[in-house]
Amino acid sequence: MIKTAIIGASGYSGEELIRILASHPSCEISIITSRQYAGEPIGTVFPRFSWMDLKFSKPDIEEIKKVADVVFLALPHGLAAEYAEPLFNAGLKVIDISADFRVRDTEIYKKYYNVDHPAPKLLKSAVYGLPELYRDDIKKSSLIACAGCYPTTILLPSVPLLKAGIVSAEDIVVSSMSGVTGAGRKVDLPYIFPEVNESLRAYAVNGHRHLSEIEQELACAAGKDVKINFLPHLVPVNRGINSTIIFKPGPNFKQGAVLETLENAYIDEFFVKVLPCGTLSDTKHVTGTNFCEIGHAYDEHTDKVIITSTIDNLTKGASGQAVQCMNILCGVNETEGLI
């Protein structure tokens, strides 16, 4: 049995990790931490888990080292790195759901997160935790920077299409919608029910933090710098992200090439589902699952390729992805605990 620790377990990503690990056949949860709820049984914060014999404890690095093989960090950026460093150095496998190790360039990290990178030496040891793109690296690594929720929806369809030259890297526009758990368990006026319910709004349209990792990975795929427009929106659902992406055709574009490229890229990928041309995706099809559903259409009128890509932001967008990474680096079946 793999012994796991969840640091910062009292938020929505923590809750989803506990849900998944509770029924994972090869795992046990050894420790869950929360500074705010230390000493409380798990059922105080998550009544749905009160059948589990677990208490929140203060995050104590020595204690974690003793009881865990794999550590999940479900902490705010900045704070995550403080735990990642000693735990990684002690030889534990660290799977970080925060943004701390996703961006390889510390200047860009600083630009988007407004602080100096908290652990720059560790960056070269980190692998971007998007298994469909970095599986082999994940296998060999002990520090996984799980891909963000929006980035996962965008990169899964975009990377193979850019690599194959089916779409152009110029003038990419992404319009995304996210459920409210994407903002974390935030107690603030704009997030109370009557303010969010029956409300639709865009936010951070000119510089959302996830741009940093999205453009980093798109550049890898395109072989050159890529700048995109990323337009996130908040909508009144609990879970789910839809990204609608619009591309100019690339040099190798032709009728049927989008479907062929995506199908070839993901034919052996259990968690990526490519829909036939003209069929679009729906978050309803993936909520509570680790799937990414990808739809597409071609618009003759403007000669554009349009992709829709949906995930559950807490599963494939956070905790499911983290478990998928754990399965890979621990050598168990990649879908274990995830279906």
Next chain:
Amino acid sequence: MIKTAIIGASGYSGEELIRILASHPSCEISIITSRQYAGEPIGTVFPRFSWMDLKFSKPDIEEIKKVADVVFLALPHGLAAEYAEPLFNAGLKVIDISADFRVRDTEIYKKYYNVDHPAPKLLKSAVYGLPELYRDDIKKSSLIACAGCYPTTILLPSVPLLKAGIVSAEDIVVSSMSGVTGAGRKVDLPYIFPEVNESLRAYAVNGHRHLSEIEQELACAAGKDVKINFLPHLVPVNRGINSTIIFKPGPNFKQGAVLETLENAYIDEFFVKVLPCGTLSDTKHVTGTNFCEIGHAYDEHTDKVIITSTIDNLTKGASGQAVQCMNILCGVNETEGLI
């Protein structure tokens, strides 16, 4: 008192028209029709209006001529024209909420609506019912083709910016989200509560019918053909549309020009609210009102202008707009019944 008739009054646009007209100081509702509910008191279909002394009747053109000065058509496209023709010819003022008279080119109508135009001779008498752009024409006309819901959100910010050369007409992308009443009172599996609730999805991304009127009006503003990408999404709210629009800067773009142009364009327009740069709009601010709220930001990173524009799809997107048009052509205060 202006005597009004509402043809096809049992849908959501009809309901919103009744709500507005019921408290309009210069109007009375003389007749409401519905083939399905003919003979039923209004309270059978809309219990909230059971205090009103009205019954649905079969739509009878002779009867309507006798009792009404102004006729609102809240009918499906195709059917609306059948009523518009005899009523207009009889000298009544006709305000059509359907799409039948919005598109001036019958070829384009046919392309998008898949039928021959049902009343091509009337087209030249029709005015596009977006008061902020066509007020003077509306004053003189007796056939108003109320602008569609999505088009209203898109045209209000785009037209003045294009006209002034602040934004380019090339590569415009619009991503919109609509509440479910936008689909009408449709009884179909994809619209039942458990299918829509907690669901996010794009639809009709390569050829939504509203493209026809959007591009027609953008072309007028730009002085040349315009082709855009219009990406509509269905989200689980009852009312509200948000459109997020991305433009390349135009020849006259400079710092502050977006705000200045929009403020100048709408300084005397009661129903258009221009937000300061960096503040985005929210459907919550406009639901149940006839306002359009317009926000914007400039993205340095990609050198793009980003606009967000929100309305209530049933009010400024349909029935409120219709009443605003009526107020104009009947010579009463334009905001009457709408605040």
Next chain:
Amino acid sequence: MIKTAIIGASGYSGEELIRILASHPSCEISIITSRQYAGEPIGTVFPRFSWMDLKFSKPDIEEIKKVADVVFLALPHGLAAEYAEPLFNAGLKVIDISADFRVRDTEIYKKYYNVDHPAPKLLKSAVYGLPELYRDDIKKSSLIACAGCYPTTILLPSVPLLKAGIVSAEDIVVSSMSGVTGAGRKVDLPYIFPEVNESLRAYAVNGHRHLSEIEQELACAAGKDVKINFLPHLVPVNRGINSTIIFKPGPNFKQGAVLETLENAYIDEFFVKVLPCGTLSDTKHVTGTNFCEIGHAYDEHTDKVIITSTIDNLTKGASGQAVQCMNILCGVNETEGLI
């Protein structure tokens, strides 16, 4: 024009008052106060009202006296009385939406609100603000204690039935559901969107504060002490209350008596709508209106009378009721501004 002041205008009741008064033909809003937002234009807190030329000010009793004839108190209980006293003594008409003057017995007030009554001398001047039951007293009074939201749904059907002996005062059980605005604009973990959405729960089932006024008024109707069970629930809608009430038949019960009694009681009441036997009410029919919709059924199996009663908690349950009271005591048409 009646000059009105709204004290504590930045919450949901304040917002609804502003909405109603903005289109009230005989009123103007002279002042809106908020300690938190003093100095801010109204649009900062309520963007939907940014067209209005109003700023929040600190609540200054001398200033209010100068500019207002009628004062609405949309404040927490306890605080409301502090403003009511000097304003009432200065001769203004005071309409209090809080609970401070609803309960005539200061011992009961203390039991339910856990503080000594803040202005016991004023109590005898206060009238319970439920126009359908206390219209004549309201006309003559200058201090109106608007009935609470839950109480309004319960008292409107119960009072005439108890008075007429159609139902028994023993073993009354009321199960109510309320939208989230009923909790006020409260920024607290249990009220953020992901916690409330897709959640159903009872609360305060053995001693909700509204019991104090409900039982007071039921006792008046029954002519003896009444103790009921009141079971409130929180459900994921913004607005609306439904109360389902179960009664044993009273001495004068017979077939048809419930409908006859309710119809007779409310035949001249514009805002109470009595449905035929077997038809139940729906909050959807009354949201955004000042109506109370009352349905009923008789259960042969257990020999019980079942009533359902629905209102919009912010309109007939708070601000609409307050305006209805103002209309009465200012001598304007009772429905003005409310349809």
Next chain:
Amino acid sequence: MIKTAIIGASGYSGEELIRILASHPSCEISIITSRQYAGEPIGTVFPRFSWMDLKFSKPDIEEIKKVADVVFLALPHGLAAEYAEPLFNAGLKVIDISADFRVRDTEIYKKYYNVDHPAPKLLKSAVYGLPELYRDDIKKSSLIACAGCYPTTILLPSVPLLKAGIVSAEDIVVSSMSGVTGAGRKVDLPYIFPEVNESLRAYAVNGHRHLSEIEQELACAAGKDVKINFLPHLVPVNRGINSTIIFKPGPNFKQGAVLETLENAYIDEFFVKVLPCGTLSDTKHVTGTNFCEIGHAYDEHTDKVIITSTIDNLTKGASGQAVQCMNILCGVNETEGLI
């Protein structure tokens, strides 16, 4: 591996059964049937399951006999019995989610379901499928009539309290709220999104069909006839039922007796969670799980016991319960596939 068939698999109960069985370690799904979708791959109806290699087929009794050990009937009442009879007679284990075999008295069945019982001879072979109350009988039976969703919430707390005389069987009132999936995948105007969203309403308050089984089982517990008031409500959530139950104290009531009795009754029951006195339940704690959460309070004021009881209507209220029954009668661990 247990070979299972799901008859009538295209509704919400069918979907939930597939979800649970797909990850059940001791089960495989051999056949899923749907007359409407026969021939279609599972992904056509349920895109979330498109990774599964299953097609809907016409329900063919001979075929089912060949491939299945256990048959789940997710059919409307009336129709379920038509399949139950030949499959039971052929020696298969039949787990019926419909109401056909829940009510032991055919007269009562006819009164509530308006048809003669379709298979009266089979009734004596059927066991009421509420494992916490009938586990031993379920073990020995091959025809399980899974308890209904509302009844499950009501019976789990009520049966032990009635048996122990802690509460009285007189004047029981139950007020319940259900999510919309409880109505099935019904395409009808009252169930489309804009009609249900932001709506609260009671229905069937004087004779809901589930009364038949509720009173049957309460009578067993009380040792005498029991008549209750059952007040169901429809609310805008997808999943979840809350029942709030009010009892008069019984002969053995005393301080602490409710908690003691419920804890003793369910100390070994994994799926029943009894909360401490004063803590109420929330559907949010159980959605997607097979748990029933029971809260309670004592109201001194009226001397009443108040219970709240919540489940997920599709899991513990239908398909989870069905799998729990299957686990019992197939001799596998009762929680398998359910955590």
